[in-house]
Amino acid sequence: MAVPTIPSPACISQSANGSIISTRRSTETNPRQHPSTSYRCAGRVVRRQGRSAISRSGSRYLHDLEAGRSLLKRVTLRRDWDSRLDEKDQYPRLGARAAATFEAKPENAEKDYSKNGKAANKGVDNGKDRLAKVPISNIRNFSIIAHIDHGKSTLADKLLQTTGTVLAREMKEQFLDNMDLERERGITIKLQAARMRYVDETGEAYCLNLIDTPGHVDFSYEVSRSLAACEGALLVVDASQGVEAQTLANVYLALESNLEIIPVLNKIDLPGADPERVRREIEEIIGLDCSEAILCSAKEGVGIPEILNAVVKKIPPPKDTAAEPLRALIFDSYYDSYRGVVVYFRVMDGRVKKGDYVQFMNSKTEYQVDEVGVLSPIQMPVNELYAGEVGYLSASIKSVADARVGDTITTVSRKAAQALPGYQLATPMVFCGLFPIDADQFVELREALEKLQLNDAALQFEPETSSAMGFGFRCGFLGLLHMEIVQERLEREYGLDLITTAPSVVYRVHCTDGTITECSNPSALPDAGKRKSIEEPYVRIELLTPKDYIGPLMELAQERRGEFKEMKFITENRASLVYMLPLGEMVGDFFDQLKSRSKGYASMEYSVKGYRESKLVKLDIRINDEAVDPLAVIVHQDKAYSVGRALTQQLKKLIPRQLFKIPIQACIGSKVIASENIAAMRKDVLAKCYGGDISRKKKLLKKQAEGKKRMKSLGRVDVPQDAFMAILRLEKEVV
């Protein structure tokens, strides 16, 4: 299928001195077109050819994938940097000040500058002093909450430009060197925080830390940690689109963290903008006072100074607890093959400097700090960070599992009494089997997973063997997006051809002997005789939709065994639907359906609400009287017949004729509930050899033999690889 998600070169823009800012095609993109939607059901096999061309931009691709729902900002470096730079470098040249970045400029010089009245240049010029220390009372830590395509990235981009954090042609050379090196190492850089310097009208200098948040529910824990590192948040809402489901979820998270929220209505330059309506929506749905909401257009640069002023004025400064024992909250980390894990953190109390022995309080590991610095947004080493500041450190940490998001850093010599609250171990919710198509790639797959795990503590995997697919891994993910991201990275960055089995959730099986086992693999489900009951995870799902699509969406939720909870109209035209839905019903094509049935207008958010008992059965597919494990599914009793019928019918179409007549059956236990037959193969003969020229015929036979070697066996039946892939896809669609 066409891959609509390969972004145009304009997708990633590069700001001058080191920030990598994604400016997705947000402004041009019709929100209805969710690029990832059509992609989701695509097969996981990506042809090798062409991969080399896009592998470098793999993360870019990913990025766009996320753009369909929300973000995780991981941008790999790209080759067309220079041109991007030239395009973006639209700021006044202020002389070669690269070196000056690392020195604080005397405060008065700055004041002189502002007195000169060059307001336009003032903010930009301040950027070079952004490493300069300011009193804790002048630090502001904030993040931006927005639904996808509401302009978060554009706004962040503009803030960085306006404050001069990102600028200047003269920085290019140094920057590029830096990037080349990193490119060779193949590091992905995350824009997770940016330190900016802002001088207000009175000449008071502030240090603003923008902490970015991933937006997807799979990463809601990460979001909550990012928000916990802030004192305030900008709530960016598209002035024409209004509040979306994701906005809500993140706002609630921000409110839980007691953040000061500043509403910003973005895209007011668009003809369809209706700030008044959206203002009402925010007030009604969220209950925020929007009388002082800032009207802005990040694209046009309208309202940016107002936003900066509001950040300074409204968001409270961090508490001055620099004298207390160190407690720093990790809100992100990534693995660098040279420096070990690089940890992004916010210092809550105390101070940290290079050479300190630090302890990660939850993982109980200790390291000596090699480097401390700030993110602005490239990493810039500094001597020390104190309470309220945001920065990074590296300490030759072996694995991200040692320094997980949410953990607390303290010093060994002067330990904090208590870790910061809110630390959680990631629990995978969705599982699937990953198998290399080419059995030779098994080792490569293991190595790739190990590497990914260094960077992604939430990823779990264990070896699995299947008669049909050979050796592979059963992997656990936080959610569907997480699963897709991992699969994409394995395929694009590590060049693996993978088969993925239909995703499954973790079932809790109560056995007759009183034990409870957890099971994520249908083929490993205990026998019917040994089972007393099965529980499955349920999610609370909230759909926000224009009222025209309420009907189709309710239908969808009903089909998926949804239990209606409530419906309310948030405005005249938009409604919120709340359902309790089995997670298992959501891991298939629910999101695709949601988008297609609402023509792209509906948005959704879900949160796992625990386990409930359901009447679930294991549906076995028997081909030629042999159960085929990878095709087994756990379905609700009431749906077993329709799923069984659909599966057998589709399999009949996909499995090529064999020597014998082949029965295909769907069974619950020993009871056959659906059955089809594949007729025996009748004819496969080459009648003539051409005037003794047997080489052509032999070539055909060799090709046929080659295909046979790559056949996958489903029980006792061999099927060509493409049919096998289609069968596996089928499950995701049918179930």
Add this chain to the structure above:
Amino acid sequence: MNRLFFLSQSPPRILNSLNNPPLTSLNLLHWIFTHPISRSVDYGHRFRSGRGIRSQHAESATSHLVAELMSPSQRPGSARGENLVLDDENVPTASSVYVHIPFCRRRCFYCDFPIVAVGERTDTNKAHMDAGMTDYVDLVCREIRLAAKVNSSKPLQTVFFGGGTPSLLPPPLLLRIIDTLHEHFGIDSGAEISMEMDPGTFDVHSLRQLMDGGLSRVSMGVQSFQGALLESCGRSHGLSEVYEAIEAIHASGLNNWSLDLISSLPHQSLQDWEHSINEAVKASPAHVSVYDLQIEEGTLFNKWYKPGQSPLPSDDNAAEFYRMASAKLQDAGFAHYEISNYAKEGFQCRHNLVYWNNLPYFAFGLGSTSYIGGRRFSRPRKFKQYREFVEQFESSGGVIECPQDSTEDRALDVIMLSLRLARGLDIQAFSQRFGAGLSTLVCKALLPFVSSGHVVFLNADGDILDTEVIKALVQDSRVFGLSRLSYVRLTDPNGFLLSNEVIASIFSALPSGENSQYRACLCNLVDY
């Protein structure tokens, strides 16, 4: 030991081949097949000592050979147990020639052969056409002369004129080629000289003329007995020409002739097909070829139709056509001796048997493929390039740059070709040539087809073995088990119908890749 045996014998010589009956030559083919080490053989001697008196009559002689080819039990025991290794130097000498005559009046819609469409012969274009054909025959004769000079050869046993439409060539030109072959290679007196002929391109006089020049067999491309079907596949003749041609053959007194049909034509019904077979039987040929229509790339049919989809018959119907042909022709006394070929006793096409027994042969003319010295070489398919090839062939003094087949390829060739024959694959000969290990792999790959009824194994007595017995024998880790298997063949018609599937399954079960790896594997397998 075997080599010693050979050394102790006086070196074989070729006796005066003209004095030997045709049977001898066929025996020779067989003998060469089982004794691949010999470069040239005193087949006269072998014949006299090994067999009794042989009829000088070609027909009965051929039939004897055929009987031998068909029934493994009658093979001389001396061929067993000889562990001969065929090395590159010792390939048997070719005694067969294929000559491609590319001229056709028009191109049939299903045809992707290298042909030259010349249109209808008229008074105005006659001279031009003749000049072109003479030119081509000159080229072919030049190639023949040089090939005979640079290759060791002996009197030809089979000559086959294929096309194209060889019967479009004026008889004197065709006879010139035969004369050239005779002059430079020598043609055995009992040799089979076959030629493809199309209805509407010959009459009893031209046929007589050719027969006087040595033609002994005709293969006539009738294709169908429905005028509408002939038209729909672009044949340049109608039904009346078909009957006239049959008349002409009968009038000429030639009885060794083949009638060729194509099944699975577009719009062909089962009734049409039944009628065609009935008419074919009525025409009383000695041989019938039935080709299942293959849609080749680059043909008009490929543009118009998709295999298995209307108006082409479904796979099930095409299979039905095949079954019907097999059943009806066998009822009429034709033996189904190869996937697409049926013959009355003694009338198998000896030239085609050379292909199927993987024996060497010369080839001349546009787009033809020769197999000499273990090298398969295809000539250019375009006239201009073919002329350049001949010129280059001459200027280089007869050198053809072409890699020799690997052992792997030869094994695959033997499997693929011999399974086309009703006789099947000679397991013992295969083991001797390629090793017991490879033989075992082949047999194992065939086991699933035994239980499905597509393949049968025979023991030395020609009895069909029981599935369980075969399993036990094949899985017997010692060579002993294998030695009790004599032949393996496809069943008729079910096995033949799935021949590709069966052969591809064997191919996929065999080790492939680098030649060296292959050999290593062979060695390991052989070293029990």
